[in-house]
Amino acid sequence: MGDVWVVVDHENGETSKVTSQMLTAARGLAKEAGGDPVAVFCGQGWETAKERVSKFGAAKAIVAESEDFSNYQTAPQVEVVAKLIEERQPWGVLFASVPSGKEVATRVAARLGLGVLADATNITIEGDKPKVEHSAFGGATIVQKTLKGGPFLICVKPNAFVSEEAAAEVQEDKVETSISEDAKRVVVKERVEKEAGGRPAVDQAAIIVSGGRGLQDPKNFELIEGLADQLGAAVGASRAAVDAGWYPHAHQVGQTGKTVSPQLYIAVGISGAIQHRAGMQTSKTIIAINKDAEAPIFQLVDFGIVGDLFDVVPKLTEEIGKRKGGG
Amino acid sequence: MPLSIAVCVKRVPDTAAEKKLDDGDKTLDRDSVESILNPVDEMAVEEALKLKEANEGEVTIVCAGPEGAAQQAIRKALSMGADKGVHLKDDSLHGSDAQGIAYALAQVLKKGEYDLILCGAESTDARTNLVPPAIAEHLNLPNLNFVKNVETSDGKVTAHRETDKGHDVLESSTPAVLGVVWGANEPRYPSFKGIMAAKQKPLETLSAADAEIDASKVGLDGSKTEVLEFGARSTERQKNVVDNKEGDAHVKLADFLQQQKFI
Ligand SMILES: Cc1cc2nc3c(=O)[nH]c(=O)nc-3n(C[C@H](O)[C@H](O)[C@H](O)COP(=O)(O)OP(=O)(O)OC[C@H]3O[C@@H](n4cnc5c(N)ncnc54)[C@H](O)[C@@H]3O)c2cc1C
Ligand SMILES: Nc1ncnc2c1ncn2[C@@H]1O[C@H](COP(=O)(O)O)[C@@H](O)[C@H]1O
Numbered sequence: 001m002g003d004v005w006v007v008v009d010h011e012n013g014e015t016s017k018v019t020s021q022m023l024t025a026a027r028g029l030a031k032e033a034g035g036d037p038v039a040v041f042c043g044q045g046w047e048t049a050k051e052r053v054s055k056f057g058a059a060k061a062i063v064a065e066s067e068d069f070s071n072y073q074t075a076p077q078v079e080v081v082a083k084l085i086e087e088r089q090p091w092g093v094l095f096a097s098v099p100s101g102k103e104v105a106t107r108v109a110a111r112l113g114l115g116v117l118a119d120a121t122n123i124t125i126e127g128d129k130p131k132v133e134h135s136a137f138g139g140a141t142i143v144q145k146t147l148k149g150g151p152f153l154i155c156v157k158p159n160a161f162v163s164e165e166a167a168a169e170v171q172e173d174k175v176e177t178s179i180s181e182d183a184k185r186v187v188v189k190e191r192v193e194k195e196a197g198g199r200p201a202v203d204q205a206a207i208i209v210s211g212g213r214g215l216q217d218p219k220n221f222e223l224i225e226g227l228a229d230q231l232g233a234a235v236g237a238s239r240a241a242v243d244a245g246w247y248p249h250a251h252q253v254g255q256t257g258k259t260v261s262p263q264l265y266i267a268v269g270i271s272g273a274i275q276h277r278a279g280m281q282t283s284k285t286i287i288a289i290n291k292d293a294e295a296p297i298f299q300l301v302d303f304g305i306v307g308d309l310f311d312v313v314p315k316l317t318e319e320i321g322k323r324k325g326g327g
Numbered sequence: 328m329p330l331s332i333a334v335c336v337k338r339v340p341d342t343a344a345e346k347k348l349d350d351g352d353k354t355l356d357r358d359s360v361e362s363i364l365n366p367v368d369e370m371a372v373e374e375a376l377k378l379k380e381a382n383e384g385e386v387t388i389v390c391a392g393p394e395g396a397a398q399q400a401i402r403k404a405l406s407m408g409a410d411k412g413v414h415l416k417d418d419s420l421h422g423s424d425a426q427g428i429a430y431a432l433a434q435v436l437k438k439g440e441y442d443l444i445l446c447g448a449e450s451t452d453a454r455t456n457l458v459p460p461a462i463a464e465h466l467n468l469p470n471l472n473f474v475k476n477v478e479t480s481d482g483k484v485t486a487h488r489e490t491d492k493g494h495d496v497l498e499s500s501t502p503a504v505l506g507v508v509w510g511a512n513e514p515r516y517p518s519f520k521g522i523m524a525a526k527q528k529p530l531e532t533l534s535a536a537d538a539e540i541d542a543s544k545v546g547l548d549g550s551k552t553e554v555l556e557f558g559a560r561s562t563e564r565q566k567n568v569v570d571n572k573e574g575d576a577h578v579k580l581a582d583f584l585q586q587q588k589f590i
Contacts, residue, residue: 103470116552141560144555146552148550187498192487252510281562293568299566302567304568304569305568305579316581
């Protein structure tokens with residue numbers, strides 16, 4: 001049937017976790033499809049990315065190096081990826097189900113007259129077609145879908161697959177890129193970074209610690225950050241906290257924020273309104289700390305503490321620190 | 328130069344209401360639920376009204392969907408201050424996937440000469456974010472997605488794209504398709520006067536044929552995706568809830584985290 005491509009999600013060659021997860025998935029799919037797992041890299045920093053994609057078993061890599069990919073928004077990648085798909089007809093192509101990945105996938109689909117499925121949480125092959133699972137209605141429903149014709153374009157939800165290493169010798173195929181003027185219409189003038197980096201992004205993190213109105217004051221997000229840093233986690237926030245201006249919207253989890261399914265989600269001082277749950281209820285493990293035993297969040301926890309967050313969180317952060325230290 | 332702006336809006340099921348898929352054709356059973364204007368689309372309308380106020384011009388609301396729901400969505404936007412509505416209504420559209428709807432909307436949008444086409448960045452029901460970039464592709468226009476602080480002058484549009492660490496400042500030529508991000512602004516409430524005025528504003532209904540939509544590209548048959556099966560997610564949770572009365576709940580939680588190998 002053919003190769004399974006993974007469009008590498010990265011920043012200057014630093015690949016994201018979902019890239020390793022997609023490569024892991026692609027290995028399994030490629031075996032069944034009778035092809036190879038292939039990494040498709042657009043941008044700068046290939047030498048850095050190369051190490052990682054080989055670690056996760058890409059047999060081949062199609063590499064398009066150009067600074068146009070970061071100077072202009074999305075369209076250059078659409079152009080290059082669409083052209084490659086058209087010429088080489090892989091069985092399927094996996095994109096990261098994050099804003100940039102979905103943008104590229106949907107434009108490529110429209111350009112080539114293909115279908116595309118977003119937010120895949122599982123992919124199997126039936127006959128010669130993919131069977132793709134995703135959540136609907138805030139995670140309450142599981143839907144299985146397929147695409148009527150290939151190449152099959154699928155956006156993979158971060159953390160849906162567990163990445164496994166499988167070192168491979170990656171065979172490089174560097175392609176010439178000449179980006180059309182049309183694809184250079186959206187210019188990235190400036191990148192403004194408000195926050196000191198270091199923590200993972202909410203929609204890619206394996207662990208998220210989220211804070212809500214129970215924190216009472218923006219300053220108290222320090223407690224959330226402290227716990228997050230002990231666990232190597234991202235910081236999330238409820239809409240109440242975001243609306244109050246305590247934390248930026250990029251961190252909001254829920255119906256009008258990010259939909260996440262990390263391995264572990266810790267909700268601190270969050271009541272668990274349906275719109276919040278819609279963004280996090282498919283998390284593998286859920287923990288809540290809330291002083292109100294009746295808070296709806298407790299209906300979906302694996303472990304919950306009824307208690308004052310100002311008492312529990314600092315002690316918990318310290319306890320985790322101690323245990324990590326070998327205790 | 329007065330601006331001509333189109334805003335695509337969508338009616339979505341209210342989250343709090345129970346939702347179900349139709350057992351027959353596996354599309355959303357829209358009769359089974361209460362619906363509201365997609366919340367972020369209100370922000371797209373607000374952004375358009377602000378641009379109109381700053382530059383003069385006209386705001387057209389475009390919606391594809393069944394009679395009642397679509398008209399309510401359009402009227403709501405008109406009552407906020409938009410000038411006119413275009414309703415794409417055709418039974419043949421039922422069951423279209425994101426690509427089908429984007430193509431159909433693009434056909435409608437082609438008929439107007441819009442400087443800016445605004446969408447919500449995502450709908451709360453489908454949440455695919457697939458429609459706005461696909462519209463841009465069909466119209467061969469630039470796309471600025473997940474944006475706020477939209478400004479325009481001299482055939483250029485600038486906007487801030489939300490990123491995980493802050494924002495990117497994007498600039499593009501117009502016409503362009505923009506996906507407005509949640510929190511871009513505080514949408515205004517329609518005034519009583521606005522609600523009354525909306526009733527008099529022009530609302531044009533187009534059929535698929537009017538918009539020259541190729542029937543083979545829309546509807547369940549034209550859709551390139553297919554629902555195989557669906558079911559309720561069983562969420563078995565351990566529900567191990569402890570009270571911190573003794574002040575040692577954090578130890579139990581740390582034990583749990585260690586068992587689960589998070590520490
Ligand atoms: C269209 C729409 C979209 C929405 N989208 C979202 C969304 O994307 N994300 C989202 O989160 N919400 C969303 N909401 C809002 C949602 O309905 C809730 O209002 C919001 O989630 C509440 O946030 P919260 O849990 O932080 O605040 P609250 O509901 O006020 O809960 C605060 C909690 O903190 C607890 N608490 C207080 N003090 C302490 C303490 N000292 N120790 C421990 N616990 C304490 C309280 O018991 C309470 O349970 C949306 C609403 C609408 C209408
Ligand atoms: N049927 C529709 N009619 C008009 N606009 C739509 C329709 N479907 C989607 N849109 C627009 O596309 C945006 C994103 O939707 P989605 O891709 O479904 O998440 C919405 O916020 C609307 O602006």
